[in-house]
Amino acid sequence: MAVTFEQRRIAGDTGSPAQVLDQAIQAHRNGALDAAEHGYQTLLATQPQHPDALHFLGVLCHQRGRSDEATALIERALALAPEYPDAHNNLGNVHKECGRLAQAEACYRRALACGPSHHHALANLAIVLEAQARPGEAFIAYAQLLQQAPGFAHGHYLLGLFLRNHAQSHEHLEQSAECFGHAWQLDNGNLRALEAQGTALYLLGRHEQAREVYRAWLSRSPDNAVARHMLAACGGGEPPPRADDAYVREVFDGFAESFDEQLLRNLDYRAPELLVAGLAARLGRPHAALDVLDAGCGTGLCAPLLRPHARHLAGVDLSGGMIEKAQQRGGYDELVVGELTAHLHAQPAAWDVVISADTLVYFGDLHEVAAAAHGALRRGGWLAFTVEVLDDESDRWELGASGRYRHGRAHVHAALMQAGFGAVDIAPVILRNEGGLPVQGWLVLALK
Numbered sequence: 001m002a003v004t005f006e007q008r009r010i011a012g013d014t015g016s017p018a019q020v021l022d023q024a025i026q027a028h029r030n031g032a033l034d035a036a037e038h039g040y041q042t043l044l045a046t047q048p049q050h051p052d053a054l055h056f057l058g059v060l061c062h063q064r065g066r067s068d069e070a071t072a073l074i075e076r077a078l079a080l081a082p083e084y085p086d087a088h089n090n091l092g093n094v095h096k097e098c099g100r101l102a103q104a105e106a107c108y109r110r111a112l113a114c115g116p117s118h119h120h121a122l123a124n125l126a127i128v129l130e131a132q133a134r135p136g137e138a139f140i141a142y143a144q145l146l147q148q149a150p151g152f153a154h155g156h157y158l159l160g161l162f163l164r165n166h167a168q169s170h171e172h173l174e175q176s177a178e179c180f181g182h183a184w185q186l187d188n189g190n191l192r193a194l195e196a197q198g199t200a201l202y203l204l205g206r207h208e209q210a211r212e213v214y215r216a217w218l219s220r221s222p223d224n225a226v227a228r229h230m231l232a233a234c235g236g237g238e239p240p241p242r243a244d245d246a247y248v249r250e251v252f253d254g255f256a257e258s259f260d261e262q263l264l265r266n267l268d269y270r271a272p273e274l275l276v277a278g279l280a281a282r283l284g285r286p287h288a289a290l291d292v293l294d295a296g297c298g299t300g301l302c303a304p305l306l307r308p309h310a311r312h313l314a315g316v317d318l319s320g321g322m323i324e325k326a327q328q329r330g331g332y333d334e335l336v337v338g339e340l341t342a343h344l345h346a347q348p349a350a351w352d353v354v355i356s357a358d359t360l361v362y363f364g365d366l367h368e369v370a371a372a373a374h375g376a377l378r379r380g381g382w383l384a385f386t387v388e389v390l391d392d393e394s395d396r397w398e399l400g401a402s403g404r405y406r407h408g409r410a411h412v413h414a415a416l417m418q419a420g421f422g423a424v425d426i427a428p429v430i431l432r433n434e435g436g437l438p439v440q441g442w443l444v445l446a447l448k
């Protein structure tokens, strides 16, 4: 989660409680979680009522997947220091990430009651209002945020996403492109804003301007995988046969934080449910007897659906940030950071089910990955995946302006048959909404 550290006490002498806290916070910021946890525990051993140590230890517990402990610790901090906006905000983040949106909203409102200028709390409030399908109230909160903090780049980016997610007219898309542009001008480190601006311009039909955004980006950082991929996606270069590992890592490490709320609540994402329902119809009643690999598991949305079928449930994903979220969600027996094709190649006849929800949209040519999945499955095993529809009868795939690939039915079929699958079922489905429109997909089930 986006942790806000607003230290409440000033630094003190070497070895003093304030200095122990400073060092623990520094370690926490640097991702040295063992050292940070040790520091907070050391301080709490002598000062069990230290609100900052309780609060930050709570945040750390949540980051390590111990969310109940996190909630209890931050609540203890707040019982001792009720006017502590940062702790209210971080408790809201824990609730939000555990899916308790109403409780999260209450925490953000409390943070704002004691710290009215807490931008992060106001941004988070807008996000949970949007996620609770209250777009009118969310819009007011975003507007208030930008009025209060016009220089808060992330606020412009969030409003851009909101306008894009709920676009009902061309004008909304225009405004979203403007918001992404402001976010980028205010914070040149916000590359997601730049990427989103390019995509918005492309969707508005301003293709050359979109390419310009990516070319300018590449001229500053010629090795940037996102800029290279997106330039190709806008017709400014040859699309690679699958998205570069560096592109996937960069995009999803940056997306891990907000993935669930963006997809599930705002975009009505349903690939995991559709896939597991399709599989369940073939597998019959769950007996927790199968070895299942979730290939491109992301934050683990498939895990609770697959668990009843699985004796062993593993997930693999290129993005360490997404795997961290999957770890927090729980449900897997094994999680691996790695490239899924290589992972499949390395495990011959190891799995009864390989499932891949909304992940092969980062692959163009499906031949190699289909062959790798075939090799990794046992006889009688199932490969289940979704991809986006390319409305073309011929054996084709293409890279779309979103940066995701689309596949013609004939390409999907040919890749699976050539890999050696026997029965192949390819059905049209709606995967999610985007820009107010349904995204058409193929739901694919292939039997080895």
Ligand SMILES: C[S@@+](CC[C@H](N)C(=O)[O-])C[C@H]1O[C@@H](n2cnc3c(N)ncnc32)[C@H](O)[C@@H]1O
Pocket (backbone or CB within 6 Å): 248, 249, 252, 271, 272, 295, 296, 297, 298, 299, 300, 301, 302, 316, 317, 318, 319, 322, 338, 339, 340, 341, 356, 357, 358, 359, 362
């Ligand atoms: C849109 S997310 C879907 C995540 C999850 N399956 C779900 O349905 O929520 C796509 C995921 O695929 C991962 N991914 C894309 N290409 C990959 C590859 N070649 N190897 C492993 N993971 C990959 C990304 O990191 C990301 O987490």
